[in-house]
Amino acid sequence: MEAESQLIGQGPKVLAQVRHERILEALARRGAVSVRDVASEFAVSEMTVRRDLIELEKEGRLVRAHGGAVRTSKAIDAAPASSIDREEPVFEARLTRNLAAKHAIASAAAKVVAGAQTLAIDVGTTTFLLTGLLLDRPHTKIFTNSVRNATQLASARGEVYLPGGQMRRAEMSISGPLAVSQFEALWFDIAFVGVSGITAQGIYDYSFEDTEMKRVYLRRATKSVVLCDSSKFDRMSLVHIASLQQFDMLITDAAPRSDLAAGLAAAEVEVLIASRTNDGAGPARG
Structure with missing residues (x-):
């Protein structure tokens, strides 16, 4: 929230870029992020965060999954696609x-x-x-x-x-x-x-x-x-x-x-x- 307030006035495009960078930094540290946590950190809606994750996934920088995203690490890239369950069945x-x-x-x-x-x-x-x-x-x-x-x-x-x-x-x-x-x-x-x-x-x-x-x-x-x-x-x-x-x-x-x-x-x-x-x-x- 503090990081967001420091950037007010720089425009939505810059703010989105900052969120993207922070999301990728968190993925590098933890391997995964949740939509809820990112939304809370930046004081934005969960829908905004989901749009961020969609954009980053299109760029090949993360993989979206239920409730958040995981990084595109060597471990995941090396694993057969069938060994990774990304969506939770009902x-x-x-x-x-x-x-x-x-x-x-x-x-x-x-x-x-x-x-x-x-x-x-x-x-x-x-x-x-x-x-x-x-x-x-x-x-x-x-x-x-x-x-x-x-x-x-x-x-x-x-x-x-x-x-x-x-x-x-x-x-x-x-x-x-x-x-x-x-x-x-x-x-x-x-x-x-x-x-x-x-x-x-x-x-x-x-x-x-x-x-x-x-x-x-x-x-x-x-x-x-x-x-x-x-x-x-x-x-x-x-x-x-x-x-x-x-x-x-x-x-x-x-x-x-x-x-x-x-x-x-x-x-x-x-x-x-x-x-x-x-x-x-x-x-x-x-």
Whole structure:
């Protein structure tokens, strides 16, 4: 805002050039920017920022994605186009993808819960299936930023908590500084985190809005568990959530391959392979 005020009187074209330069500087430092953050910094509308991003994408200087943009780095340029998910499919479409695998993962996750009394459950399709298996737990407190999860848990015997904040309508998730600060003050026995992709470099998500809460779950849990079906192996999307070293367990439906398997082993992540045939889980792998 201060930078913008110093340039008043220089005309809209100059101001747009300054925004473009600052956006590119932020991309160079962080790898990604959000429309909301840029609009707040320059005291302009989000529509203005989206136009800036469109112009910069036409020049080949960034890649637009849901809620913001990522830089055109060597890592992204070198990756096959099919390995980068730039747009977030709607919840209902995601729910039907690899449904048998997701049911198996959810069943294995429900067994991991065991005697835990405070659970954090992230937004996502597999986490949504998990909540449906946790209705009969009278002494459990469940914290979630998903309105879908909370609605499904309405008949649960345990206690269910949602944070305050802004709801992202498409995902029905609660996010923002208030939500983050409320859950940052808590400590969970187990946190279950959903992701859009996983590589040897870490875990990814589509949305800036939801990512900070995922990081809260990872930080504030005695045991942090990532739920990810094997179709998401070696795939990236807009936001890098965390490295492999920042969570404790991966529950999936197939053994990770090559570099990913080596990265998980080096990070000492326990890998639990869920069985699709008997809703059990295979032996854990380090």
